[in-house]
Amino acid sequence: MDIVVNEELKAYIDPLTEEEYEALERSILAEGCRDALVLWGDVLVDGHNRFGICRKHGLPFQTVQNTRFQSMDDVYLWMIDQHLGRRSISEFQRGVLALRKREIVAARRAQASAPNAASQTDQHQPMDSAVAAPPPLDTREAVAKAARLSSNQVVMIEKIQKQATPEVVAAVKAGTISINAAAAVASLPAEEQITAAAAGKDELKQAAKRVRESKRKVRNESAPAVDPTEAGAEDTVESLRQRVGALTAENTALRQQVAALQQQLRAASSLAQTEDSAAPF
Structure with a gap:
């Protein structure tokens, strides 16, 4: 054969x-x-x-x-599942394969939902030998689970696939830089990516560091400033609270002083009445 x-x-x-x-x-x-x-x-x-x-x-x-294979997609899905189960492939490779699986499964489900899909299935794909339909991978969490990665890693791998130059992709495939660093470098213009990749591992790491620091600076600069009006309002409320407290204490002290004076007046009045009653006519 x-x-x-x-x-x-x-x-x-x-x-x-x-x-x-x-x-x-x-x-x-x-x-x-x-x-x-x-x-x-x-x-x-x-x-x-x-x-x-x-x-x-x-x-x-x-x-x-x-x-059991009925189409090339069956073959691709089988190959993907075989390799996703192996320990020898890298995290980046697992992410790429899981994303490929998502595309195939999504296309299959879209085709299955077409009006004439049922009749085509009956004619061309015997149910007793068809490959079982894989579960949907319609969320990043599902893709991450299939690839044994975190959702954040899947996001970075998607970014690398869309924005990184072949040189940067080759570097992350070879393990020269991490997924995190490659995703950062992918934010740069293509010319800068190529230059960094050509310079080697250290330059790629430095490029990733510069991107992260630049993003951190932008975030800090664009952080919402404190509204002076709101700050003034907060200060006014706090000042009023303090003023109310002080006035309350002052009022209490005055009440005590008035009570003391009233007591002294009553004592003086009582003494005067005693003296008047004791005086001779």
Whole structure:
């Protein structure tokens, strides 16, 4: 059987690094190709690196057919799920794959909701062999869960995909800079991104730092100033409260003084009456 290598499928998942490829080659040379290659008809779906190594060294390998695939989208979703479950891929790769899955699932659901979708499904996709519809990934939280990332990381990966130059994307894929730093650098004009990437890891980090500091400065400068009218009103209210307190205390003291004077007047009046009664006629 002739195995067909679809270049689009082969490139759909990021290739192994040179070190990873060499490690896989050593393993196959020592132990043989233990995992079967996955085919859809005669098209190779999974095991491109193993297939290439086995052909290079004339080594035998096994194949297995996945008969549940009904379309290329089924193949893509299967490939994505296989790689999302592996520990060897980076956080950035997981985020990219989960976002790709979201696009495929969204397109499928939109197609399924079309008026003639039901009849097309009945005619072209037997229900007993169709791939089960994956759950929707219509929120960032759902995408983050699928990729085992935080929602904030998903936002940054989306920004990198939309705004970063290929040079910056290559740097984050290689682990030269973090997702956070790459998202910051992606805010710069393309020329500055390319220059920073060409200068290497340290310059990329410095560029990310400058972007963050610039944003922090803008936030501080644009922070809402205290309304002097409101501040004056608050001061007036507080002053009135203090004044009321002082007047209340003053009033209490005056009442006490009046009461004391009244007591003294009563005592004086009583004394005068006593003296008048004791005086001779």
